[in-house]
Amino acid sequence: MIQVYYTSKHTDGIEYIRETLTDQYQLNVRPVHVGNDEDMLIDQCRDADVVICDFEPFTKRVLEALPKLKLLQFTGVGFNEVDLEAATNLGIAVCNTPQYCKNEVADHAVALMLAINRRLLMFHKMIQEEETWSAVADPSMKPMRELTVGLAGFGNIPKEVAKRLQAFGTRVITFDPYVPEEVSRSFDVEKVELDEFLRQADYISCHLPVTPDTVSFFRKEIFDQCKDGVVFINTSRGAVVNEADLADALDRGKVSYAGLDVLNDEHPDLHTHVLAHRENVIITPHAAFYSASARKNGRIEAAQSIMSYMEGRYAQAPVRNGVRGRK
Structure with missing residues (x-):
């Protein structure tokens, strides 16, 4: 047996x-x-x-x-x-x-994007804590159809993310040196080189596996090449992000918002974590996989x-x- x-x-x-x-x-x-x-x-x-x-x-x-x-x-x-x-x-x-869980994670990634895009936490705080009623509190909001979302990695999950985003009319690009261009093209997604990816993406959704080449892939050098005010989403692995550099990019406004389902530590100290307690960061407890x-x-x-x-x-x-x- x-x-x-x-x-x-x-x-x-x-x-x-x-x-x-x-x-x-x-x-x-x-x-x-x-x-x-x-x-x-x-x-x-x-x-x-x-x-x-x-x-x-x-x-x-x-x-x-x-x-x-x-x-x-x-x-x-x-x-x-x-x-x-x-x-x-x-x-x-x-x-x-x-x-x-490919569909659950794809749903979660897009939910983080939509919550940030539609400023749900901001409106919630305005009403619940400040008792302020204003639909135009943030004039910088753009509709999803005017955005370019870059998918870092193009495996099973980001393919599902692309389908969901395209329903909103969003332009989707990807950076993945291991996926042939004909594969991304079959999903109506444009494959680009890293420099173009960082230059064009309004939102970056990270779907990288952890390998020796991807540990701390998203670090200061990478964030500095992004658009000013880029939104960063991570539903893959915490180790692919240098958290101190992401916090610095948020402090400088280089990254305007972040939506994170994973952190470096699977059991973080939320009292002291550098990315916790920020109004422009949504953190969920590695829950994207679950249903x-x-x-x-x-x-x-x-x-x-x-x-x-x-x-x-x-x-x-x-x-x-x-x-x-x-x-």
């Missing part, structure tokens, strides 16, 4: 994994959440053929201590918690769930990915490091 170990602290929806996996798979749910404790992680996964994970530290040391492991199956789109090079060298496949149906569908997608890979149907498994079976 194939031993599948579930290490995530988020056990809601696990029944969908049980229902999807066939009888040749035994699902073992972690008895204690390991957090960042590598020794506990090794101890809990020692007999695993497959591990279902999300934020656990699958470092080279951990992977080397799991000789039976054949597949790491992430429950989300991101998989930056694994040492991908070590996994590849050890013959351990890494899969994610690329369809998981009841997304959780269910993501768990089913993960289980189906495991069965596809372990049964040799590699074309149906979203393998991210090219491994086709551990030697």
Whole structure:
């Protein structure tokens, strides 16, 4: 029987994994959440053929201590918690769930844009706190149809964002050196080089994965090349933004507003965080992924990915490091 170990602290929806996996798979749910404790992680996964994970530290040391492991199956789109090079060298496949929550995150990104564009927080504060009634309190407001939104990255989620924005008549451009121009063109999105992207975008919506090349990608040097008053949205990963540089850009007015679903720290100190308590920043608690149906569908997608890979149907498994079976 194939031993599948579930290490995530988020056990809601696990029944969908049980229902999807066939009888040749035994699902073992972690008895204690390991957090960042590598020794506990090794101890809990020692007999695993497959591990279902999300934020656990699958470092080279951990992977080397799991000789039976054949597949790491992430429950989300991101998989930056694994040492991908070590996994590849050890013959351990890494899969994610690329369809998981793509519509929820796209909705959330556009909701942040609309809340900022229509000055919802400003009007709410005027009425609730200042008891002021004025529809023209901010004469700088522009309709969405007059804006250019730049999508940094053009994977599954930003493709959905583009569809939603185009319904408003918004011009959409993208910067993604890894996506062919014909792909963006098929979505009526113009692919441009980085300098043009920064120069043209009124709003920037970040959808970059975390890689060595993208950590702190959005930093002072990048913000300085943007339009004055650009709006910055991030629903991808906090690590792709230098938060001190974003705060500085907000202080200088280079960035007029920000809408952030992610911060560098998954458990930030909101009393002292440099981006908290600002009237021109909306922060949500890494909630863009969530809906009841997304959780269910993501768990089913993960289980189906495991069965596809372990049964040799590699074309149906979203393998991210090219491994086709551990030697």
